Amino acid sequence: MDLQNMDTLLRCPICFDYLNISMMSQCSHNFCSLCIRKFLSYKLQCPVCNEAMTEQDLRNNRILDELVKTFQHARKQLSELPFDSPPISPKS
Amino acid sequence: MDLQNMDTLLRCPICFDYLNISMMSQCSHNFCSLCIRKFLSYKLQCPVCNEAMTEQDLRNNRILDELVKTFQHARKQLSELPFDSPPISPKS
Numbered sequence: 001m002d003l004q005n006m007d008t009l010l011r012c013p014i015c016f017d018y019l020n021i022s023m024m025s026q027c028s029h030n031f032c033s034l035c036i037r038k039f040l041s042y043k044l045q046c047p048v049c050n051e052a053m054t055e056q057d058l059r060n061n062r063i064l065d066e067l068v069k070t071f072q073h074a075r076k077q078l079s080e081l082p083f084d085s086p087p088i089s090p091k092s
Numbered sequence: 093m094d095l096q097n098m099d100t101l102l103r104c105p106i107c108f109d110y111l112n113i114s115m116m117s118q119c120s121h122n123f124c125s126l127c128i129r130k131f132l133s134y135k136l137q138c139p140v141c142n143e144a145m146t147e148q149d150l151r152n153n154r155i156l157d158e159l160v161k162t163f164q165h166a167r168k169q170l171s172e173l174p175f176d177s178p179p180i181s182p183k184s
């Protein structure tokens with residue numbers, strides 16, 4: 001199921017949790033606001049592609065925060081569908 | 093189902109189709125590359141929030157292109173699940 005790939009895309013490459021206040025770099029990589037700020041205080045480069053960057057290059061990627069919320073909700077709804085239980089025949 | 097909300101988030105507010113080469117403005121709004129460039133040739137502001145902007149403010153939002161692809165694929169897979177057909181009992 002490709003939901004697994006969506007899950008991966010919506011996670012922070014630093015903490016591996018879902019993106020929390022997503023910030024996008026100029027090189028188009030996304031991180032939690034806190035994770036990338038901590039990282040930049042140690043090294044001024046992108047943790048994914050090593051391109052030089054500073055905090056000023058970061059831009060809020062708000063749509064990712066929305067997508068994380070709706071994805072988690074959709075996944076919860078899907079997990080409640082009885083995929084794994086044996087199918088029940090309609091009452092006749 | 094919250095997949096409907098994900099679908100809405102992954103569409104361009106100009107053409108209403110899925111984002112195609114997503115570009116993000118400084119105000120954190122996303123558009124197809126072609127749609128926003130056409131719009132800016134007519135008016136130098138964000139079509140969503142009216143904030144002043146130019147082509148130079150645009151930044152590729154590549155993760156959205158990935159999300160569009162995986163979302164379309166996941167939705168196709170879900171649509172092939174037999175939700176609407178009458179359940180079939182396992183052979184006994």
Ligand SMILES: [Zn+2]
Nearest residue numbers: 012015032035
């Ligand atoms: Zn993080």
Ligand SMILES: [Zn+2]
Nearest residue numbers: 027029046049
């Ligand atoms: Zn990078």
Ligand SMILES: [Zn+2]
Nearest residue numbers: 104107124127
């Ligand atoms: Zn468009």
Ligand SMILES: [Zn+2]
Nearest residue numbers: 119121138141
């Ligand atoms: Zn805007």
